Amino acid sequence: MTPDSSKKGQETREKYEIQLVNLYEEYFDKIARYAFAHIGDRTEAEDIAGEVFLRALKSLDSFRDCGIPLQSWLFKIAHNMVVDYLRKKSRYLMVRTAETRYQSEDDPEGTALSNLEIEKVKNALLNLTEEQREVINLRFFAGLPSKEVASLLNKTDGAVREMQRAALVKLRQVLNKENVRGE
């Protein structure tokens, strides 16, 4: 490696480092929400969000302009971490159906209602395909535009929009049924 290319490599790394710090403010919450929707644990979701940035920093050298922006790459890392987390727990379905609970000592009634609502939505999400669920997570909870979701999932924008609508139609159907039953 020549001194010039080494210097250039260092400059590129530093450029990405600055970019990563700037992205932190905007994307920490989004990544935490994305992780929470997957694993149903707020504290673990916050830890995962923090770890995503550290892993990204560690792997910056391997990050090349591979067609997706840095922020989308962060969600790839987040996705892998969520999958690892769930695999380690070895109880993917149990987590999705039983652990998404939170407690508020100040408002027990509100807590119960919120847990019921989470339960309802979670059951509805289980009716979607894996891909549809990922589209919903990335769009609704992470807040990524469909174009970025498409590049992350290796789909066209149109395919993502189609999956999004199909998922919403399914969600509407299940949620309406649940809402009527709850009345």
Place this chain on the structure above:
Amino acid sequence: MSKMAKDINLILDECIDRIIRGESLQSCLQDYPEEAPELESLLQSMLQTRLAYDFTPSASARNLARQKLLQAIERKRQPGFLEWLLGHRLVLATAAAVLAVLIIGYFGLKTIILPQTIPSEIIEAPSNTGNFVFLLSDEVNAIGDFENLWVTVEKVALLQSGNPGKWIEFTPETRKVDMVLLPGDKTQEIWRGDVPAGNYTRVILYVSQVEGLLKGSQSIIEIKLPGNKLQLSTSFRVSSEEITSFVYDLTVIKAGNAGNGSKYLLKPQAAESGATYRPAAIQDKGKGSGNGRRPDISDNPPVNNSRRQ
């Protein structure tokens, strides 16, 4: 897929984006009256789904993660001694052996102090039109215990990134600051001048003295700082096209209790410190002393009411 289906997909996608950005469901429906019945029920499902998982991470988790990230960046930019040693182990082993024999032979067991390896550049003179403004502020903690808390800053050093990087040093124009006057968002400019463009990763305040007058007391107490310096790991840029205003936030913490003899600690507040940027062309209306003057070098210099410079 029919033409109609394509259209509704696009409209639905646009409405979802608008709702994520904070617009209301009604404003979307008003723009698409023909599709409104279909859109409304789909968007209601979207809102219900989002609401169920509504979650804002805690500020403490966010701050802790930010701090870890900045520290990791700093560690990465300064290769560790071991890493450097491994890269040059053969040459170094020989050189070290020869050097050790020479040193031990010549100096006996004298203490050896390694020289600082990172070069430094001292900025001699401040400048009214400089691209960098340095300000102090105070996070409210135990500051309420004090009538006055004077911090004397001898020097400020900024670490410019690079290999091995460079320390940029300057002496504040306003060296003695009463932190009691700077709680919360209040800031005080202590230096302004031209700093070399680049990315920076660390800021050190060299503090020669911290003295406080406690409320209801006539005696002045001294707060000791280890090494007389306060270090902050952070990340910011300086360029010739914009003015970087860096706020260094300090906080006073009370340790112990009245029975055991409480003491006070002065610490940098990483979460509240940081840089803001504005184009260099914008003139400094309402900055510094509030009337365009440089801050006076006195015990009670002027204070800004906002940290947005």
